[in-house]
Amino acid sequence: MILDFGIVFGRVAFVMMFILNLGGLLTWVERKQSAIMQDRIGANRASIRIPFTRIQLRVLGLFHPLADAIKMLTKEDFLPARADRLLFQLAPFVSVFFGLAAFASIPFGDTLRVGDRVIPLQAITLNVGVLYVFAMLSLGVYGVMMAGWSSANNYALLGGQRAAALMITAEIAIGASIMGVVMWYGSLDLQDIARAQGGLLFGWIPKWGIVTQPLAFILFLTAGIAATKRIPFDMPEGESEIIGYFVEYSGMKFGMFAMADFLETVVVAGLTTSLFLGGWQVPYLYDTGFRFPWGSSVGLPHLLVALLQVGAFSFKVVVMIFIMMLIRWTLPRFRYDQAMRLGWLGLFPLSILNIVLTGAVLLAWGSRP
Amino acid sequence: MKTGQRFYLREVLAGLVLTGHHFFANMGKHIAHALGRKGARGAVTIQYPEERRPYSPRLRSLHRLVRREDGSPRCVACMMCETVCPARCIYIVADEHPNPEIEKMPSRFDIDLGKCVFCGFCVEACPEDAIRMDTGILEFSSYSRLGMIYTKEMLLALEPAGPDGVPRSPVPIPADRTV
Numbered sequence: 001m002i003l004d005f006g007i008v009f010g011r012v013a014f015v016m017m018f019i020l021n022l023g024g025l026l027t028w029v030e031r032k033q034s035a036i037m038q039d040r041i042g043a044n045r046a047s048i049r050i051p052f053t054r055i056q057l058r059v060l061g062l063f064h065p066l067a068d069a070i071k072m073l074t075k076e077d078f079l080p081a082r083a084d085r086l087l088f089q090l091a092p093f094v095s096v097f098f099g100l101a102a103f104a105s106i107p108f109g110d111t112l113r114v115g116d117r118v119i120p121l122q123a124i125t126l127n128v129g130v131l132y133v134f135a136m137l138s139l140g141v142y143g144v145m146m147a148g149w150s151s152a153n154n155y156a157l158l159g160g161q162r163a164a165a166l167m168i169t170a171e172i173a174i175g176a177s178i179m180g181v182v183m184w185y186g187s188l189d190l191q192d193i194a195r196a197q198g199g200l201l202f203g204w205i206p207k208w209g210i211v212t213q214p215l216a217f218i219l220f221l222t223a224g225i226a227a228t229k230r231i232p233f234d235m236p237e238g239e240s241e242i243i244g245y246f247v248e249y250s251g252m253k254f255g256m257f258a259m260a261d262f263l264e265t266v267v268v269a270g271l272t273t274s275l276f277l278g279g280w281q282v283p284y285l286y287d288t289g290f291r292f293p294w295g296s297s298v299g300l301p302h303l304l305v306a307l308l309q310v311g312a313f314s315f316k317v318v319v320m321i322f323i324m325m326l327i328r329w330t331l332p333r334f335r336y337d338q339a340m341r342l343g344w345l346g347l348f349p350l351s352i353l354n355i356v357l358t359g360a361v362l363l364a365w366g367s368r369p
Numbered sequence: 370m371k372t373g374q375r376f377y378l379r380e381v382l383a384g385l386v387l388t389g390h391h392f393f394a395n396m397g398k399h400i401a402h403a404l405g406r407k408g409a410r411g412a413v414t415i416q417y418p419e420e421r422r423p424y425s426p427r428l429r430s431l432h433r434l435v436r437r438e439d440g441s442p443r444c445v446a447c448m449m450c451e452t453v454c455p456a457r458c459i460y461i462v463a464d465e466h467p468n469p470e471i472e473k474m475p476s477r478f479d480i481d482l483g484k485c486v487f488c489g490f491c492v493e494a495c496p497e498d499a500i501r502m503d504t505g506i507l508e509f510s511s512y513s514r515l516g517m518i519y520t521k522e523m524l525l526a527l528e529p530a531g532p533d534g535v536p537r538s539p540v541p542i543p544a545d546r547t548v
Contacts, residue, residue, distance in 0.1 A: 038391070039395060326388060330385055
């Protein structure tokens with residue numbers, strides 16, 4: 001009983017640690033990656049001096065997230081005079097909470113067998129995992145709208161409305177583009193979808209979602225980036241020009257909104273990985289070891305296979321985050337009407353087209369290939 | 370706009386290839402640098418307080434008053450610089466020079482660097498080549514307006530910059546820093 005509880009706690013703790021640390025590290029990744037892309041060095045000044053010595057540790061600027069956190073925690077926590085006190089204080093927590101909770105049903109590995117126990121490697125096992133992630137991502141917009149409304153500031157309210165409009169646009173496109181994947185793999189359970197992607201197409205291509213649903217992958221990635229409210233689609237906040245929904249926030253509450261964006265980046269990367277990049281699948285790696293299509297095989301112990309799978313999932317998530325950062329530091333911002341047009345006249349009809357095409361292929365094939 | 374551009378995808382991919390190429394090329398150079406190839410530079414950054422870019426010899430930096438052999442200022446207090454100064458930041462009080470060959474010398478020569486616009490007219494106007502702007506010092510600051518006023522003694526103590534443009538005298542620190 002206590003062991004069962006411990007196992008559940010461990011699963012949840014792993015996911016929490018994974019996403020929180022990755023989310024915190026993303027501020028550093030963002031600074032450094034953008035710097036290297038732009039022939040710069042990036043923030044490298046924050047340092048810790050080892051006590052009683054003159055040695056300054058800089059470690060590639062890895063202390064900057066720490067310095068940021070200290071700065072934000074010690075800043076004034078400003079409350080506008082006419083703000084709605086409860087909602088104003090609650091909004092950043094709502095944003096961060098749903099960002100964190102969304103990752104719960106994403107599997108980071110297959111099952112782990114210890115003795116006669118079978119531990120599923122995901123925080124919660126849900127047979128409607130896809131719907132759960134969408135529900136959490138969609139609820140995240142409430143934090144933004146609450147922030148915009150409760151600030152008693154017209155600019156914040158407009159920013160919140162822009163955010164809500166963008167989120168609805170993105171969610172519809174995400175939901176419609178994912179239907180192709182759900183039809184193809186025949187399940188709403190992310191673990192089932194990840195397992196089904198272990199099969200081989202024509203005997204040698206891994207049956208990952210990016211191979212079977214290339215159009216859906218592009219649509220989902222675009223809409224997913226829109227859902228994170230980051231730069232090609234950052235008209236809700238518009239760091240440099242337009243005033244966003246968190247204009248009245250300061251200190252760590254402001255930091256939490258930035259944090260929520262990073263968490264959503266991790267969630268979208270994780271979701272893309274489990275839906276389109278085979279989740280925790282390593283090509284040709286099965287429960288007992290590698291079985292290559294040319295006939296040779298390498299046997300591996302179960303624990304090593306599980307470790308490889310978890311490592312593969314983490315690696316794919318990191319690669320997806322890299323790509324999303326690359327997009328964020330490459331493209332300029334869409335104008336509000338351009339983003340709406342892209343969402344409603346581009347992504348949404350194409351997703352519907354994808355559903356029709358997938359249905360037609362499935363019907364013509366008779367069964368799933 | 371062409372139809373292909375309206376579709377975004379190709380242009381986005383071209384942009385990603387460009388920035389991605391920058392990323393990986395620079396990353397490779399950074400790694401080569403860390404592994405010992407000091408010639409490889411992945412960034413164009415000059416890390417300012419430690420590294421400095423060489424200044425042009427024509428740069429107009431902090432003023433200095435040129436000294437005679439005996440250490441007295443070469444300035445004869447003709448007020449040309451004070452007259453020509455568009456910012457009116459120079460204040461001179463003339464005095465007799467002990468040497469009868471020389472008519473006058475400044476007893477006070479203050480430059481308010483908080484007002485100075487670094488136009489270099491004072492250097493142009495000076496008939497005695499007594500004021501120059503070649504110290505190479507750019508980093509002077511103060512907590513107060515009074516601290517930005519540099520006196521004759523401070524300006525006389527300054528040396529011209531070396532041939533590489535590096536300042537050879539320290540930045541004068543005003544005595545009344547806290548005023």
